[in-house]
Amino acid sequence: MSVPILNLLTSGELTVLGRISTASNLTVACDVSDGDTTMRCVYKPIRGEEPLWDFPEGTLAGREVASYLVSEALGWQLIPETAMRPEGPADIDLGPGMVQRWIHEPESSDETLDTVDVVPGNTVPAGYCGVLSAYDHRGDEVLLVHRDSDDLRRLAVLDAVLNNADRKGGHILTADDGRLYGIDHGICLHRENKLRTILWGWAGQRVPTAEAADLRRLAGELDDDTSEIHQRLSELISGDEIAALSRRAKVLGDDGVMPLPPGNRAIPWPPF
Known part of the structure; x- marks a missing residue:
C-alpha cells in the first residue's frame, strides 16, 4: 500500500481538468497536488452516483475503496490507490467522494490484440x-x-471474491510499465451473487495454489473483528457484506475452483 500516494489523494488540492463523459456516474478527471508533487487522478463524488435498485444509495464510492483494501490485503495490488476524501475540488462543491490514481496507458497498436x-x-x-x-x-x-495470463487470471479471482457485477473490458487497464489494473468497482461486494464479467476464460478451472492460500488467509482476517481489514471495511460496507466476502474467500480458497457463469446475465452489457 503506497502511503505517500494515499496521503496525496486524501489531502492534496484538486484541480478539475474535465468530466469523463463516458462514465455512468459523475466522474471528474483532476490533478492533485501538495505543492511538491502533482499527480493525475479521478474523483467520483457520492452526490453524483446514479441510484441502483439493488445497491444501497450513496454506497458506490465506499465500495470502490473497500475493493482496493481487499486487493491490498491479499497482496495482489490489482487496483490503483483509492481513498475517500471529505471534499472535492474547491471550485465545484460536490462534497465527499472517492479519489483514485490515474493509470496512464501506452498507445495501442492496431496490429496487436487488446487484453x-x-x-x-x-x-x-x-x-x-x-x-x-x-x-x-x-x-x-x-x-x-x-x-490468458497470470495477472489477468488473478484479476478474475479477485472479481469472484469481490462479487464484481460489472467487469467490462474497458475496466481493465495496462500501465506504461506493463502492470495490469482493474478499475470501476462501485458495484461490488453485494451479499447476493451478482458476478458479471467478461473474464470467464478460466471458469471451472483450479484457483492457483498461491492465490488460494492468500484467500484462506484473508478469510481468517475477515472473521476477526479486531483485525485491521475488518475494521476498515466496516466503515465502508455492512457487516452482512463483510461476512459474505469472507464466505466467498473461504469457498474459493478451500475448494479452489473458479465459478461457472450463471444461466443468464453472466456478461455485462456492453462488454466493453
Missing part, C-alpha cells in the same frame, strides 16, 4: 481464452476473447 478483444471467426488466437461466440452487424461470426 479483451473481438476477433473474426471462431478460432481462439494463441495466448487467449475464448469467452463468447456471436455475430457482428454484418452477420459474420466473431469471438469475444481475453488474454
Whole structure:
C-alpha cells in the first residue's frame, strides 16, 4: 500500500481538468497536488452516483475503496490507490467522494490484440481464452476473447471474491510499465451473487495454489473483528457484506475452483 500516494489523494488540492463523459456516474478527471508533487487522478463524488435498485444509495464510492483494501490485503495490488476524501475540488462543491490514481496507458497498436478483444471467426488466437461466440452487424461470426495470463487470471479471482457485477473490458487497464489494473468497482461486494464479467476464460478451472492460500488467509482476517481489514471495511460496507466476502474467500480458497457463469446475465452489457 503506497502511503505517500494515499496521503496525496486524501489531502492534496484538486484541480478539475474535465468530466469523463463516458462514465455512468459523475466522474471528474483532476490533478492533485501538495505543492511538491502533482499527480493525475479521478474523483467520483457520492452526490453524483446514479441510484441502483439493488445497491444501497450513496454506497458506490465506499465500495470502490473497500475493493482496493481487499486487493491490498491479499497482496495482489490489482487496483490503483483509492481513498475517500471529505471534499472535492474547491471550485465545484460536490462534497465527499472517492479519489483514485490515474493509470496512464501506452498507445495501442492496431496490429496487436487488446487484453479483451473481438476477433473474426471462431478460432481462439494463441495466448487467449475464448469467452463468447456471436455475430457482428454484418452477420459474420466473431469471438469475444481475453488474454490468458497470470495477472489477468488473478484479476478474475479477485472479481469472484469481490462479487464484481460489472467487469467490462474497458475496466481493465495496462500501465506504461506493463502492470495490469482493474478499475470501476462501485458495484461490488453485494451479499447476493451478482458476478458479471467478461473474464470467464478460466471458469471451472483450479484457483492457483498461491492465490488460494492468500484467500484462506484473508478469510481468517475477515472473521476477526479486531483485525485491521475488518475494521476498515466496516466503515465502508455492512457487516452482512463483510461476512459474505469472507464466505466467498473461504469457498474459493478451500475448494479452489473458479465459478461457472450463471444461466443468464453472466456478461455485462456492453462488454466493453
